Amino acid sequence: MEKKRVYTFGNGKAEGKADMKNLLGGKGANLAEMNLIGVPVPPGFTITTEVCAEYYDLGQDKVVELLTKEVEKAVANIEGLMNSKFGDIENPLLLSVRSGARASMPGMMDTILNLGLNDEVVEGLVRKTGNARFAWDSYRRFVQMYGDVVLGMKPTNKEDIDPFEAIIEEVKEEKGVALDNQLTVDDLKDLVKRFKAAVKNQTGKDFPTCAYEQLWGAVCAVFNSWMNERAILYRKMEGIPAEWGTAVTVQAMVFGNMGDTSATGVCFSRDAGNGEDLFNGEYLINAQGEDVVAGIRTPMQITKIGSQRWAELAGVSEEKRAGEFASLEEAMPEIYKELDAIQTKLENHYRDMQDMEFTVQDGKLWFLQTRNGKRTGFAMVKIAMDLLKQGMIDEKTALNRVEPNKLDELLHPVFDKKALAKANVLVKGLPASPGAATGQIVFFADDATVWADEGRKVILVRIETSPEDLAGMAVAEGILTARGGMTSHAAVVARGMGKCCVSGAGALNIDYKKRTIEVNGKLLKEGDYLSINGTTGEVYEGKIETIAAEVSGDFDDLMKLADKYTKLQVRTNADTPHDAQIARDFGAVGIGLCRTEHMFFEGEKIKAMREMILAENAEGRKKALAKILPYQQEDFKGIFKAMNGFPVTVRLLDPPLHEFVPHDLKGQEDMAKTMGVSVEIIRQRVHSLSEQNPMLGHRGCRLGNTYPEITEMQTRAILGAALELKKEGIIAKPEIMVPLTGILYEFKEQEGVIRSAAEKLFAEKGDRIDFSVGTMIEIPRAALTADRIASSAEFFSFGTNDLTQLTFGYSRDDIASFLPVYLEKKILKVDPFQVLDQKGVGQLVRMATEKGRSIRPDLKCGICGEHGGEPSSVKFCHRVGLNYVSCSPFRVPIARLAAAQAAIEE
Ligand code: ADP
Ligand code: MG
Ligand code: MG
Numbered sequence: 001m002e003k004k005r006v007y008t009f010g011n012g013k014a015e016g017k018a019d020m021k022n023l024l025g026g027k028g029a030n031l032a033e034m035n036l037i038g039v040p041v042p043p044g045f046t047i048t049t050e051v052c053a054e055y056y057d058l059g060q061d062k063v064v065e066l067l068t069k070e071v072e073k074a075v076a077n078i079e080g081l082m083n084s085k086f087g088d089i090e091n092p093l094l095l096s097v098r099s100g101a102r103a104s105m106p107g108m109m110d111t112i113l114n115l116g117l118n119d120e121v122v123e124g125l126v127r128k129t130g131n132a133r134f135a136w137d138s139y140r141r142f143v144q145m146y147g148d149v150v151l152g153m154k155p156t157n158k159e160d161i162d163p164f165e166a167i168i169e170e171v172k173e174e175k176g177v178a179l180d181n182q183l184t185v186d187d188l189k190d191l192v193k194r195f196k197a198a199v200k201n202q203t204g205k206d207f208p209t210c211a212y213e214q215l216w217g218a219v220c221a222v223f224n225s226w227m228n229e230r231a232i233l234y235r236k237m238e239g240i241p242a243e244w245g246t247a248v249t250v251q252a253m254v255f256g257n258m259g260d261t262s263a264t265g266v267c268f269s270r271d272a273g274n275g276e277d278l279f280n281g282e283y284l285i286n287a288q289g290e291d292v293v294a295g296i297r298t299p300m301q302i303t304k305i306g307s308q309r310w311a312e313l314a315g316v317s318e319e320k321r322a323g324e325f326a327s328l329e330e331a332m333p334e335i336y337k338e339l340d341a342i343q344t345k346l347e348n349h350y351r352d353m354q355d356m357e358f359t360v361q362d363g364k365l366w367f368l369q370t371r372n373g374k375r376t377g378f379a380m381v382k383i384a385m386d387l388l389k390q391g392m393i394d395e396k397t398a399l400n401r402v403e404p405n406k407l408d409e410l411l412h413p414v415f416d417k418k419a420l421a422k423a424n425v426l427v428k429g430l431p432a433s434p435g436a437a438t439g440q441i442v443f444f445a446d447d448a449t450v451w452a453d454e455g456r457k458v459i460l461v462r463i464e465t466s467p468e469d470l471a472g473m474a475v476a477e478g479i480l481t482a483r484g485g486m487t488s489h490a491a492v493v494a495r496g497m498g499k500c501c502v503s504g505a506g507a508l509n510i511d512y513k514k515r516t517i518e519v520n521g522k523l524l525k526e527g528d529y530l531s532i533n534g535t536t537g538e539v540y541e542g543k544i545e546t547i548a549a550e551v552s553g554d555f556d557d558l559m560k561l562a563d564k565y566t567k568l569q570v571r572t573n574a575d576t577p578h579d580a581q582i583a584r585d586f587g588a589v590g591i592g593l594c595r596t597e598h599m600f601f602e603g604e605k606i607k608a609m610r611e612m613i614l615a616e617n618a619e620g621r622k623k624a625l626a627k628i629l630p631y632q633q634e635d636f637k638g639i640f641k642a643m644n645g646f647p648v649t650v651r652l653l654d655p656p657l658h659e660f661v662p663h664d665l666k667g668q669e670d671m672a673k674t675m676g677v678s679v680e681i682i683r684q685r686v687h688s689l690s691e692q693n694p695m696l697g698h699r700g701c702r703l704g705n706t707y708p709e710i711t712e713m714q715t716r717a718i719l720g721a722a723l724e725l726k727k728e729g730i731i732a733k734p735e736i737m738v739p740l741t742g743i744l745y746e747f748k749e750q751e752g753v754i755r756s757a758a759e760k761l762f763a764e765k766g767d768r769i770d771f772s773v774g775t776m777i778e779i780p781r782a783a784l785t786a787d788r789i790a791s792s793a794e795f796f797s798f799g800t801n802d803l804t805q806l807t808f809g810y811s812r813d814d815i816a817s818f819l820p821v822y823l824e825k826k827i828l829k830v831d832p833f834q835v836l837d838q839k840g841v842g843q844l845v846r847m848a849t850e851k852g853r854s855i856r857p858d859l860k861c862g863i864c865g866e867h868g869g870e871p872s873s874v875k876f877c878h879r880v881g882l883n884y885v886s887c888s889p890f891r892v893p894i895a896r897l898a899a900a901q902a903a904i905e906e
Contacts, residue, residue: 005051006070009035010043010081010252018350023048025247027100030370037349039342039367043081044095044251045074047219049102052245055223063223064216071215074250082252086116087211089124094138094253097218099225101246104371108234109225109246110149112218113289114142114253118209134258136188141288143195143207146214150221151203163202167194181286215250222248254366256359257288263360265328266292267302267339269347272355272375275382275554279343280306281356283328288359302328302336338365346370351392352401353383377409378549385554395561396904402558404871404898408434409535410555411586411890412500416545423531423540427519429480429505431537432491436546437478437500438531441524443515445472452476459530461517463510465490470598473497478532480539482508497888500534559587559893562900568877569884570895571647573864575599577638583889587896590646590733591639592797592886593864596714597655599635600628606660610671613657614685618709625713632714636721640732647733649797649864649886651776652714652750654739656699658689695811700740701750708753715757722769723761734771737797742779744788751792774860777848778802786848790855797886798845800865800873804832807841833866836873846880862886871898878902 007015007024009032016024016032024032028046035041047067055063075095079085084093094116099109117125117139125135144164147153153163161169168180171191177183183191196207208214225231226246235242256264267281282299284292292299301307307327311318316325329336339358342365346354355373359366375383384401387393393401412435415423439457442448445468448458452475460476462469464483473479473493478500481490494501509518515526522541524530531544571592572583580591600609605628612624640648662668663686665679672679691697704711715736722732736754741747751773762768774795777783779802786796805812812833822828836842845863852859862884867873869891875898877885887895 003050004048004070005067006045006047006074007032008043008045008074008077009041010078012036012038016046021102022244023050023247025049025100025102025249026104026371027098027369028247028249031249031251033349034346034367034370037345039346039370040365041367042252042254043078044249045071045077046100047071047248047250049245049247052223052226052247053243055220056227056245060220064220067219071250075215078250078252086215087121089120091128092116092121092124094125095215096251096253097215097222098249098251099222099246100249101226101240102244103238103240104374105231105234105238105240106374108231109228110222111289112142112145112149112221114138115146115214115218116211117142118211121211129258131258132185133188134255136185136192137257138255138288140188140191140195143192143199146218147195147199147207149225150217151199151205151207153199153202163198164195167191167198170194219248219250222246251368254359254361254364254368255288256284256361257286258362259286261360261363262286263328263332263335264288264292265299265302265358265360267343267356267358268353268373269343269356270353270373270379270383270386272353272373272379275375275379275386277386278305279303279340285331298325300325300327300331302339304329332360335360335363335365342367348392351387351397353379377403377406380406381410381558382554385557396565399558399561399565399897399900399904402897404874404894404901407555407893407897408890410549410551411893412436412534412549413546414549415531415533416547419545423542423544426522426530426539426541427505427507429502429508429537429539430491431533431535432503433479433494433499433501434535435478435500436531436533436535436544437476438529438544438546439477440527441517441530442472442476443510443512443526445469447526448472449475459532461508461510461530462490463512465493470601473499478502478534480505480508480530480532482506482510494534500532502532502534502537502539505537505539555893559896562896563587565900565903566896567903568874568882568899570892570899571649571862571864571884571886572889572892573868573886574639574889576635577642579889580639580642583892584642584646586889586892588646588889588892590884590886591643591648592862592868592884593737594639594648594650596632596635596651596653597659599632600653600660605631607671607674609660610662611675612710613660613689614671614675614682618707621707621709625709629713629717629720632717633721633724636718636734637725640721640725640734641730643732645731645733647735649735649737649774649795649862650714650718651737651739652701652704653710654700654703656689656691656694656697657703658686658691658694661686661689695805695813701738701746702740704738704750704753705746708749711750711753712757715754716761719758719761719769719771720765722771723765723767726767726769732769734769735795736771736773737795738773738775738793739799740778740802741775741789741793742781744785744792747775747789748792776802776864777845778806780806780844783844783848786851787855790852790859793852793859794856795860796848796852796862798848798861798863798865798882800836800841800845800863800867801833803844803865804837804841807844808832808837835870836865836867836876838873838876842876842880845877845882849880849882860884869895871895871901874898875902875905 014032014035018029018033021029024046075086084091086093094114097112122135122139126132199207256262263283263285264287265283270277281302284299301310304327311321352372354370357369380402384398388398415436439459441461442458448460451458457477459478460472461480464481479490479494481503491503517524529543531540569589571590572588573593574580574591575595575598608624608627612621615621668682672682718734722734725732738750772794775793776799777796778799849861861882864886868885869887874885874895885895
């Protein structure tokens with residue numbers, strides 16, 4: 001039997017149904033389904049997505065040949081139901097040809113309306129309907145759409161408007177009218193003539209008159225539109241595979257442009273912006289197709305309440321609103337009632353918020369589309385929880401309805417919508433860290449801190465950021481960089497801080513000397529106001545008011561629901577009491593990674609630290625470390641306090657020492673003075689610390705093994721803090737973590753130092769505290785020998801940043817030169833530093849967990865890299881059987897939801 005390529009629908013019957021989206025596309029499948037449940041839909045048929053693949057394999061002619069018989073039969077079916085004939089002069093049937101992929105790609109591909117008209121048929125349509133204006137308006141629209149989409153009519157210069165629009169402007173000017181609907185029937189006839197002349201002129205061909213020729217041209221144009229630039233770009237952004245292809249739906253036309261008893265509109269069963277359970281939408285009387293969204297005329301609201309709200313925002317009087325801008329509810333009450341009943345029926349049927357398109361032809365309502373509506377993160381949470389409360393979905397479905405990453409939008413400040421509408425986009429960069437920020441431009445971290453101390457709000461603008469900018473980043477409202485991608489320093493740090501960031505805005509010419517930014521012909525100075533949207537990457541001139549995102553009761557309810565199903569625990573990466581508190585508020589049940597290096601940077605500590613590093617011998621180092629100890633102990637107290645009763649994994653000092661020493665002359669002179677040695681000595685020592693590959697150099701436990709005094713001091717500070725808190729009745733649960741272990745004995749040495757320092761301290765204080773000693777698994781060798789390491793280590797924490805770096809052999813700081821090309825060529829599907837590479841790095845995680853537990857069955861295993869907050873990676877961690885994931889505070893809710901979804905998927 002021949003393969004079936006065409007599926008018909010109409011008059012309450014359909015060959016397809018809702019769950020056939022892969023074959024019929026979302027639009028085709030739902031048109032079929034609406035037929036089956038008794039919603040009025042004009043009859044038609046859908047050509048499958050498989051034919052799209054054939055089209056690209058076999059070419060146009062072959063595909064038309066394969067389709068001809070089925071299509072002609074399906075057209076005859078429509079003719080029977082509509083009681084008219086395609087191409088007939090006296091009783092013409094007109095068709096629409098529509099695109100539709102599995103996933104909705106609104107506006108990305110092409111549609112052609114009013115197909116089947118020519119100079120003779122249009123006269124027949126006039127006679128049939130007695131409405132010359134309607135017939136010629138339809139013909140004019142058809143020639144324009146077909147010309148644009150199928151015949152490829154384009155402006156000659158990119159500065160020019162669409163050639164047909166140019167002709168309309170020309171005619172309106174000649175007639176001295178302002179609006180399209182003021183053109184007479186004769187004007188419309190004139191337009192069609194000029195349109196066709198323009199087609200002949202540009203393409204050298206006559207406009208096709210044969211109905212079937214028109215139909216095949218349109219069908220092929222829809223297949224072609226799958227590969228147009230904007231569709232390709234959209235797929236890339238949304239991760240939609242090119243292999244899916246588009247279906248083509250051919251359908252009888254219904255007309256919203258037949259006069260004042262006709263209309264067309266778009267509506268939503270709930271609010272897609274804030275999730276409110278309120279039917280809403282827009283419509284236009286005597287209009288067709290995309291008129292509502294095209295912005296030619298101001299559309300009116302569907303409901304009266306929507307109309308009143310709109311009038312208030314737009315400053316329109318009640319009298320004018322109820323007249324010129326009356327809602328559909330008021331203008332066509334009978335139609336409205338039917339529309340409202342059907343939208344309710346559709347939402348109940350699909351059990352989700354619906355986005356629908358409809359047309360009213362001479363007092364009769366027709367549905368043209370329904371789909372699950374796109375929505376903001378906020379609406380996503382509210383709608384899921386409301387549907388659950390309303391008994392329309394169960395708990396597991398509610399949890400699965402929320403995309404974890406979308407929760408991000410709920411947690412950051414947002415721009416005030418009214419203010420945003422008036423703002424001017426200066427430039428676009430990468431949406432590196434979501435949120436909205438507004439403030440004064442400042443170029444240097446130290447200025448940022450000074451300004452912030454004075455109570456000014458600043459945006460730190462840098463060509464790129466480095467660790468030295470941390471303090472400035474911490475006080476800034478947002479961060480904007482000209483260079484660097486989604487894993488650049490600025491991006492990673494900003495996300496960790498939950499701070500808005502736009503990175504890689506290449507069009508910015510930043511002049512640090514003049515303290516100016518030149519961008520697209522504009523010059524901005526230090527102190528000027530700038531606003532950035534880290535969710536979209538947009539940068540605006542001037543100040544835009546922001547409002548704190550409202551974390552609603554629904555959000556809390558969702559999180560509680562997640563906990564009910566979750567097995568994996570979620571901890572946080574936090575280095576300060578402030579971050580620890582935020583994470584607690586978001587529901588983190590411990591700290592999975594507390595880095596200690598930043599504790600050495602501030603104020604007096606950096607001096608003591610430098611003294612330690614620059615010291616000649618162990619004695620000198622101990623002296624300097626003794627100065628740091630009390631500070632560090634205080635830092636730990638703050639963090640343990642915030643995590644009262646929850647475990648805190650503290651990582652011993654990790655980065656290479658050269659990051660701590662002064663590289664500038666002034667700093668070196670200062671240091672020489674403090675230490676009472678010559679600058680030359682300092683300079684030599686700094687020089688001797690520099691390394692070819694610091695990432696692979698003297699860092700991690702290699703530091704602790706060469707300078708055990710550091711490990712000793714840190715152990716005293718950690719356990720000393722815990723002992724002091726014990727007196728105050730606060731429970732600290734320290735887990736001391738040795739970084740960068742590769743060899744069992746590397747770990748054992750450190751463990752020895754830690755345990756003896758602990759015993760010494762406990763003896764001194766006459767009290768003790770429980771703690772554990774474990775290691776990071778971030779070197780492939782550690783994963784390979786995990787059973788050996790687990791014989792000593794009490795826990796594993798997978799440091800997947802370094803583990804990815806070392807497994808791939810990619811330096812994270814140097815990938816910008818090849819990663820974009822790899823992604824472009826599909827050598828890599830995703831950035832492995834953002835999404836855990838399950839096939840490679842993930843296997844090391846799985847193996848190390850299994851090997852470790854073969855020796856120590858209760859070995860606690862967690863992950864603390866950037867991946868700990870990325871949903872697909874979290875789900876992988878669940879499947880591998882880790883005990884917890886740890887991520888930056890603002891990603892805690894995301895990880896909690898992903899963990900619940902992973903448990904449900906089991
Ligand atoms: P998109 O996928 O871009 O939304 P559609 O295929 O939905 O494109 O077509 C766009 C618009 O054209 C629809 O919203 C509808 O107003 C109009 N349209 C499509 N098919 C018909 C039809 N059979 N009768 C009347 N209008 C139609
Ligand atoms: Mg549509
Ligand atoms: Mg590491």
